[in-house]
Amino acid sequence: MAAGILTRVSQALWGPRLVGAVLAGHRHTLGTAAAAAKPSAPIDDTGVKEKILNFPLTQPDFFRLSELFTIKDLFDARVHLGHKKGCRHRLMEPYLFGSRLDVDILDLDQTAEHLQRALNFTAHVAYRSGVILFICRRRQYSHLVETTARECGEYAHTRYWQGGLLTNAPVQYSPGVRLPDLIIFLSTLNNVFQPHVGIRDAAKMNIPTIGVVDSNCNPSLITYPVPGNDDTPAAMEMYCRLFKMTINRAKDKRRQMELLRGISASA
Amino acid sequence: MAASCSRGVRSLLWNYETCKKGLCVSLSRTCLRLPVRQICVSASVWRKNLAAAGPKKYTEEFIKKQVEEFEIGKRHLANMMGEDPETFTQEDIDKSIAYLFPSGLFEKRARPIMKHPDQIFPKQTAVQWDADRRPFHFLFYTGKQSYYSLMHDVYEKILAIERHQDKMRNKGLFTSDSKQISLFGSRWLVKEEMEELLVENISDQDYMRFIQLMERLLSMPYGSLEEEFVQKFRRQLEVQSSKQEIAPLQYDSQGIAFSVADGRRKSAKASITLRDSGSGNITINGRNYLQYFSLLQDREQLMFPLHFVDMLGRFDIEGSVEGSGHSSQGGALRLAISRALLSFVSEGEVEKMRQAGLLTADPRIKERKKPGQVGARKKFTWKKR
Numbered sequence: 001m002a003a004g005i006l007t008r009v010s011q012a013l014w015g016p017r018l019v020g021a022v023l024a025g026h027r028h029t030l031g032t033a034a035a036a037a038k039p040s041a042p043i044d045d046t047g048v049k050e051k052i053l054n055f056p057l058t059q060p061d062f063f064r065l066s067e068l069f070t071i072k073d074l075f076d077a078r079v080h081l082g083h084k085k086g087c088r089h090r091l092m093e094p095y096l097f098g099s100r101l102d103v104d105i106l107d108l109d110q111t112a113e114h115l116q117r118a119l120n121f122t123a124h125v126a127y128r129s130g131v132i133l134f135i136c137r138r139r140q141y142s143h144l145v146e147t148t149a150r151e152c153g154e155y156a157h158t159r160y161w162q163g164g165l166l167t168n169a170p171v172q173y174s175p176g177v178r179l180p181d182l183i184i185f186l187s188t189l190n191n192v193f194q195p196h197v198g199i200r201d202a203a204k205m206n207i208p209t210i211g212v213v214d215s216n217c218n219p220s221l222i223t224y225p226v227p228g229n230d231d232t233p234a235a236m237e238m239y240c241r242l243f244k245m246t247i248n249r250a251k252d253k254r255r256q257m258e259l260l261r262g263i264s265a266s267a
Numbered sequence: 268m269a270a271s272c273s274r275g276v277r278s279l280l281w282n283y284e285t286c287k288k289g290l291c292v293s294l295s296r297t298c299l300r301l302p303v304r305q306i307c308v309s310a311s312v313w314r315k316n317l318a319a320a321g322p323k324k325y326t327e328e329f330i331k332k333q334v335e336e337f338e339i340g341k342r343h344l345a346n347m348m349g350e351d352p353e354t355f356t357q358e359d360i361d362k363s364i365a366y367l368f369p370s371g372l373f374e375k376r377a378r379p380i381m382k383h384p385d386q387i388f389p390k391q392t393a394v395q396w397d398a399d400r401r402p403f404h405f406l407f408y409t410g411k412q413s414y415y416s417l418m419h420d421v422y423e424k425i426l427a428i429e430r431h432q433d434k435m436r437n438k439g440l441f442t443s444d445s446k447q448i449s450l451f452g453s454r455w456l457v458k459e460e461m462e463e464l465l466v467e468n469i470s471d472q473d474y475m476r477f478i479q480l481m482e483r484l485l486s487m488p489y490g491s492l493e494e495e496f497v498q499k500f501r502r503q504l505e506v507q508s509s510k511q512e513i514a515p516l517q518y519d520s521q522g523i524a525f526s527v528a529d530g531r532r533k534s535a536k537a538s539i540t541l542r543d544s545g546s547g548n549i550t551i552n553g554r555n556y557l558q559y560f561s562l563l564q565d566r567e568q569l570m571f572p573l574h575f576v577d578m579l580g581r582f583d584i585e586g587s588v589e590g591s592g593h594s595s596q597g598g599a600l601r602l603a604i605s606r607a608l609l610s611f612v613s614e615g616e617v618e619k620m621r622q623a624g625l626l627t628a629d630p631r632i633k634e635r636k637k638p639g640q641v642g643a644r645k646k647f648t649w650k651k652r
Contacts, residue, residue: 131401133408143422150405157409165410172410178400180408 048265052257056127063123063249066116068242071108074115077238079228080106082215092215095227104215106227118210118224119246122182126154126250130181133157134243135198137190141236145186148240152247155180157198161190166201185211186239187230188222212239325388333384340381357382390466413465414473421480424496428489435489443488453501455481460502511617511626513609526610530603532629535591537599541607545583551600552587565597572605572625576612598629 056062074080082088082096082104097107125132132154136145142158149156157165164172169179183202188211190196195218202209203221211222212230219225229235341360345352348363360381368379380387396402406412406419435441456464458474469477484490485497516524524543529536549556549569560566573579584604588596605625609617620626634643641647 129399129401143419143426146406146419153405155402155405155408157406159409159411159415162410165408173407174395176400178396178402 045265048261052254052261053128055257056124056253061116061120063120063127063246063253065119065123065246065249068119068245069112069115069238071112073238074108074111074228077234078232079111079235079238080108081229081232082106087216089216089218091219092213092217092227095213095219095225096215106215106229111227114224114226115228115242118226119242121208121224122184122210122243123246123250125182126152126247127254129251129254131155131178132182132184132247133180134184134186135161135196136186136236137161137196138187138230138236139191140233141186144236144240148244152244153251154247161197163197166198166205166207179205180207183207183209184243185209185222186236188213188217188219189230324391327393330384330388333388337381337384344381411467411469411473413467414469414477417465418477418480421477421484424493425480425484425487428484428487428492431489431492432487441488445489446491448485448491448494448497450485450501453498453503456500456502506618507621511609511621513617516610524611526607528603528607528609530599530601530606530628532598532602533591533595533632535588535595535599537586537588537596537603539600539603539607540585541604541611542583542585543581543611545581547580547582549584550586560593560597562593565593568597568601569604571601572608572620575620575623575625576608576616578608578611601625602628 080097082092085099085102085104088096088104092104095106095110097105099105122132134145134149134154134156136142136156136158138158145158146156162172166179169177183198185196185199188196188199193216199209199211199221208223209221210224210226211217211219212228213219213222213225214228214230217230219227228239341355342352344360344363345355347367348359350359364379364381370378372378395404395407402408404412404416406415409415432441455478458469458471461474461477462468481497481500484493490497514526514528516526518524519542526541527539528541529538531537551559556566556569560569569584570579573582586600586603588600590596591599602625605620608620609626612620617626636642639647
């Protein structure tokens with residue numbers, strides 16, 4: 001009952017896009033989210049729409065994303081390699097396994113857990129047709145990230161970040177623009193090794209963020225940090241591949257569910 | 268649904284983005300009827316609101332209506348002028364409007380015009396997102412989607428060429444002397460033309476980056492594969508001398524070729540007749556040029572065009588000049604001689620003469636005197652206190 005009120009409150013106050021974050025954050029409410037009522041469904045197929053949107057929230061790994069990667073894959077892609085001891089950020093210390101010859105090693109068990117959570121959240125957002133924005137300010141991987149975004153039908157921004165893109169959106173674009181529902185940072189630093197302005201802006205505009213944080217990054221304002229290497233091409237290609245597969249899977253699942261429920265509703 | 272309706276008063280405190288009709292009805296029944304008062308807004312507030320709205324936006328229907336009105340108006344105008352409505356061109360429209368509405372205004376842009384609405388109303392980008400408000404373009408959130416999409420495509424082509432190079436190397440067929448695209452006689456698009464192409468504003472640095480990327484594409488060994496794509500961003504340079512109007516050569520009764528030309532400098536007007544197979548005699552206003560121009564500088568001006576094309580002793584020059592002083596008269600005669608020479612000289616020589624400045628009329632005139640000063644530039648004596 002308390003969980004039901006919690007979901008209704010969260011939907012009413014913050015809108016549908018943060019529901020996933022709130023629910024995923026409160027792991028104990030995952031199993032009891034069935035009582036939520038979505039106010040904006042059309043009158044004829046309210047029940048069907050509700051079922052389509054709420055059924056995935058009843059299971060912990062609805063999209064079976066744990067099959068997408070193993071810890072061995074992460075190791076082979078060199079995700080565990082951090083920067084030197086001198087570049088270490090104080091807040092990244094909990095995520096470090098240790099340090100070898102002055103090079104920080106990230107704990108792949110924690111990384112796997114965080115990555116699973118992040119991918120699950122992405123899948124749920126993509127399932128509910130949310131707008132996902134990929135950000136990476138590393139020039140080496142700019143083309144790769146833009147190609148990934150284009151192939152999964154989402155959006156990318158790997159260029160110079162103009163000040164008011166999120167905070168002054170009606171003026172920068174046109175009035176009535178829709179802001180992204182999720183921002184994925186494939187590298188949280190910009191070209192001068194400072195935290196990307198988008199992290200702070202997303203936090204200001206209540207947009208959940210996923211970020212690949214290296215051992216020299218600040219994981220504070222990011223909703224779903226994923227401790228991992230953001231310098232090696234192998235690691236970046238792996239992240240792009242994983243996010244693309246997650247988003248495509250979620251969209252396919254949504255289409256499948258709509259077809260199935262559409263058939264069962266009309267029958 | 269029923270449960271939330273019954274909590275009508277408490278739900279007043281919550282802000283829903285999408286409000287159901289039933290919910291609104293229940294709210295109006297439960298809440299008190301407050302008196303509605305017309306709030307009078309002052310003129311200064313209106314002005315502020317107008318400024319914040321930005322440049323005026325025209326809807327598609329409005330533009331379509333304007334186009335229809337223009338077409339109908341064009342036909343009416345053709346009928347009025349007694350012309351055929353089917354073959355009434357924009358030039359005819361301009362002439363008719365200038366005839367029907369004569370205007371003495373100096374500023375050409377302030378005079379009455381009748382042009383197609385596409386040329387009057389500025390081009391606007393259409394709505395960028397679909398029914399769910401998801402943007403169409405994958406780089407929408409960068410702000411400059413066309414420009415960055417273009418950069419993305421060019422980089423993609425560079426990568427494709429590199430992969431092609433690697434394939435050729437693997438097969439052992441790599442040649443670094445494959446044909447390069449000829450860039451002679453064309454130029455890159457100017458920044459304004461780029462902005463027109465992309466329908467977006469770009470900065471100088473963006474433009475420079477784009478040109479650097481294209482140069483990089485062209486410098487690669489197999490760059491000629493993308494010739495078609497590159498030529499889209501190049502414009503042919505017109506040879507300036509082709510715009511010169513050269514009068515055809517005339518022949519007199521004895522079969523001797525001659526040409527006539529005019530020239531002006533300040534307020535001096537000169538007219539020249541250049542006769543072939545002569546011996547270099549120059550007559551001005553009936554007198555010999557040595558008598559007319561006592562100064563060497565003026566005589567040099569007369570000889571410069573002939574000396575430049577190495578035809579000093581070939582022509583007989585007969586000229587008349589009036590107005591201004593001796594220096595301007597010399598300059599006017601020089602321009603007239605150069606123009607007359609064009610008919611006797613080849614295309615390449617014409618271009619050389621143009622580059623030497625012989626065919627350009629000197630635009631300098633006497634600068635006007637300004638009030639508060641002695642002359643055009645000289646000021647009155649300046650006193651410190």
